[in-house]
Amino acid sequence: MKHRLIPALALVLGLAACSSGTGATQAGVSASGPGGAPKEIRIGYQLIPNGDLIVKDQRWLEEALPDTTITWTKFDSGGDVNTAMVAGSIDIGLAGSAPVTRGLSAPLDIPYKVPWIFDVIGENEALVARQAGSVQELKGKKVAAPFSSTAHYSLLAALQDAGLAEADVTVIDLEPPDIQAAWARGDIDAAYTWTPVLGELRKTGKVLVTSKDLAAKGKLTADLAVVRDQFATTYPEALRTWLAQQDRAVKLVRSDKQAAAAAVGRQLNLDPAEAAEQIDELVLLDGKEQAGPDYLGTPEQPGALAQNLRSTAEFLRSQNKLPSVPELTVFQQGLATEELRDAFAG
Structure with missing residues (x-):
C-alpha cells in the first residue's frame, strides 16, 4: 500500500530492480496482438488481502485475455510502484492513496490515472x-x-x-x-x-x-489502482476487461466468502480462516459503488476521492513531504471516471 518520493533520475535507474516485466516499447506500452489486444499486460501487485489477489489466484485475467501474456510482479510498497511507473516497467499497479497523491503531484507528475479502488483501508x-x-x-x-x-x-x-x-x-x-x-x-x-x-x-x-x-478523524486512506495513461488510451477494451475481473472478485467476496478467503489465503500463505479475518478488515466496493459520489464518481461529477487526495496533499505539504499542493482539478483529472463508466455501462 504504500510509497516513496524519489528523484526522477533515481526512479529511472530503479527500473531493473523494480520489475521483472518484459516487452515494453519505447513508450512503455506493450505491442498489440490480434484484435488490438496487448501482447502483454504488466501488473504490479502487493500482498494485500483484497480482490486483486483473487483475480491473480483464479487466473481470471489470463482466461479473459487468452492472447495476452499477463506478467505479475510483486512490490512491497506503493513507492516502488511509482518508481516502476516512472521507469515504464508496469502498466497497472497498486499503490496507496498517499503515494498516488505524490504521483499526481509535482515533482513526480506521473502520467497515470486511478480507475479502481481496491479497498478502503481499515483495521488492516x-x-x-x-x-x-x-x-x-x-x-x-x-x-x-x-x-x-x-x-x-x-x-x-x-x-x-x-x-x-x-x-x-x-x-x-x-x-x-x-x-x-x-x-x-x-x-x-x-x-x-x-x-x-x-x-x-x-x-x-x-x-x-x-x-x-x-x-473517522478525516484521515482516510485507500489502496488504489493506477493505470498508465497511454495504456488506458491504447487498450481501452483490455482495461475494461481488467475492471470487470476486479468487480467479479468483490462480488465473490460477498457471495462466497469461503472461496474468496481460500484464494487470498493461497496467495498470502495463510489459513483461509485467517485470510477471511484480514479481508473483513478492509472495505471492498463494487464497480457501481465506486462510481458513486463518495468515491471515483462520474465524468460529469468527479467523486470525493479527488478531494481526499488533495487533502492528503495538504497534509503532506504541512509535514514538508510535498513542495506544493496541486489544484483540485489535478486530482479530478487523475480519476479514470470515463473508463470506469464504460466498463459498467448498462
Missing part, C-alpha cells in the same frame, strides 16, 4: 507498539514505517493527533518484511504497517491506533 493497517500504552508514550522511541506510504502518512497523522511532532520520535524507513525482521530482533519499539506483517506484530505488540480510527 495500524500502529503497533511493544511497550507503550498510547501514542504519546512513543516519544523518544524508534518507530518504523515504509516512507511515503499510506502507513507513513497515517503515522504522521497519529503523531499529530497525539500532540507529537515527527522529530519527537525516531522514524525509520523499512519495508514490511524488514519491519517484521527488525521487530523480531528487538531493533524497533513500534511500527505502522499493514497485513500480513501486521498480523505477526499484533501477536506480541499492542495496537495503539488503526487507519480506521484515523479515517
Whole structure:
C-alpha cells in the first residue's frame, strides 16, 4: 500500500530492480496482438488481502485475455510502484492513496490515472507498539514505517493527533518484511504497517491506533489502482476487461466468502480462516459503488476521492513531504471516471 518520493533520475535507474516485466516499447506500452489486444499486460501487485489477489489466484485475467501474456510482479510498497511507473516497467499497479497523491503531484507528475479502488483501508493497517500504552508514550522511541506510504502518512497523522511532532520520535524507513525482521530482533519499539506483517506484530505488540480510527478523524486512506495513461488510451477494451475481473472478485467476496478467503489465503500463505479475518478488515466496493459520489464518481461529477487526495496533499505539504499542493482539478483529472463508466455501462 504504500510509497516513496524519489528523484526522477533515481526512479529511472530503479527500473531493473523494480520489475521483472518484459516487452515494453519505447513508450512503455506493450505491442498489440490480434484484435488490438496487448501482447502483454504488466501488473504490479502487493500482498494485500483484497480482490486483486483473487483475480491473480483464479487466473481470471489470463482466461479473459487468452492472447495476452499477463506478467505479475510483486512490490512491497506503493513507492516502488511509482518508481516502476516512472521507469515504464508496469502498466497497472497498486499503490496507496498517499503515494498516488505524490504521483499526481509535482515533482513526480506521473502520467497515470486511478480507475479502481481496491479497498478502503481499515483495521488492516495500524500502529503497533511493544511497550507503550498510547501514542504519546512513543516519544523518544524508534518507530518504523515504509516512507511515503499510506502507513507513513497515517503515522504522521497519529503523531499529530497525539500532540507529537515527527522529530519527537525516531522514524525509520523499512519495508514490511524488514519491519517484521527488525521487530523480531528487538531493533524497533513500534511500527505502522499493514497485513500480513501486521498480523505477526499484533501477536506480541499492542495496537495503539488503526487507519480506521484515523479515517473517522478525516484521515482516510485507500489502496488504489493506477493505470498508465497511454495504456488506458491504447487498450481501452483490455482495461475494461481488467475492471470487470476486479468487480467479479468483490462480488465473490460477498457471495462466497469461503472461496474468496481460500484464494487470498493461497496467495498470502495463510489459513483461509485467517485470510477471511484480514479481508473483513478492509472495505471492498463494487464497480457501481465506486462510481458513486463518495468515491471515483462520474465524468460529469468527479467523486470525493479527488478531494481526499488533495487533502492528503495538504497534509503532506504541512509535514514538508510535498513542495506544493496541486489544484483540485489535478486530482479530478487523475480519476479514470470515463473508463470506469464504460466498463459498467448498462
